[in-house]
Amino acid sequence: AQSVTQPDIHITVSEGASLELRCNYSYGATPYLFWYVQSPGQGLQLLLKYFSGDTLVQGIKGFEAEFKRSQSSFNLRKPSVHWSDAAEYFCAVGFDSGGGADGLTFGKGTHLIIQP
Amino acid sequence: NAGVTQTPKFRVLKTGQSMTLLCAQDMNHEYMYWYRQDPGMGLRLIHYSVGEGTTAKGEVPDGYNVSRLKKQNFLLGLESAAPSQTSVYFCASSYSGPLAFFGQGTRLTVV
Numbered sequence: 001a002q003s004v005t006q007p008d009i010h011i012t013v014s015e016g017a018s019l020e021l022r023c024n025y026s027y028g029a030t031p032y033l034f035w036y037v038q039s040p041g042q043g044l045q046l047l048l049k050y051f052s053g054d055t056l057v058q059g060i061k062g063f064e065a066e067f068k069r070s071q072s073s074f075n076l077r078k079p080s081v082h083w084s085d086a087a088e089y090f091c092a093v094g095f096d097s098g099g100g101a102d103g104l105t106f107g108k109g110t111h112l113i114i115q116p
Numbered sequence: 117n118a119g120v121t122q123t124p125k126f127r128v129l130k131t132g133q134s135m136t137l138l139c140a141q142d143m144n145h146e147y148m149y150w151y152r153q154d155p156g157m158g159l160r161l162i163h164y165s166v167g168e169g170t171t172a173k174g175e176v177p178d179g180y181n182v183s184r185l186k187k188q189n190f191l192l193g194l195e196s197a198a199p200s201q202t203s204v205y206f207c208a209s210s211y212s213g214p215l216a217f218f219g220q221g222t223r224l225t226v227v
Binding site: 004009032034036042043044046049051090092094095102103104105106107108109 | 206218220
């Protein structure tokens with residue numbers, strides 16, 4: 001079974017500083033990769049996704065992520081964080097078994113704290 | 117465009133009570149999912165459906181039942197609620213492939 005590891009439970013970053021959130025997956029094939037963000041009391045918003053092609057993907061809100069097959073990683077980055085980026089971030093993997101039936105496997109999340 | 121709508125948004129149940137959570141999507145998606153979110157656990161798949169009239173078990177199905185009588189609706193039932201089912205429940209849907217759109221969640225407390 002696939003698994004997703006987000007090694008950092010909490011990360012604190014100063015406003016304006018750069019950010020990198022780590023995500024590693026364990027899977028037999030290249031999965032579909034996602035990053036979601038969740039603000040307190042809210043649902044999940046898709047930041048970006050990787051299906052195939054260019055391994056550097058751009059998302060909303062100035063985020064990007066890079067897929068590295070050799071490291072089984074899909075790390076999320078942002079060059080300069082804003083206070084509004086404080087939230088919970090989830091990495092997820094999925095597999096298209098011919099119909100998307102398998103659902104997504106999520107990491108346990110990284111809580112991002114922004115210091116003024 | 118409503119997307120994925122969950123009803124209710126909040127609910128408090130007593131142990132042993134039953135309830136049904138409703139998920140409705142207006143995107144004509146074939147696939148629908150129920151997840152639960154617990155602190156420090158991320159989201160875990162409870163049940164899913166690949167089309168009208170079909171359901172299947174996910175990672176944590178015990179204590180839950182589901183039905184997909186109409187394509188646009190996916191119901192999650194708790195027959196006899198337990199405190200361990202206190203959680204935030206998310207519904208999601210997808211047209212094909214694993215890209216899923218999520219509802220806003222239902223916060224359920226079982227006392």
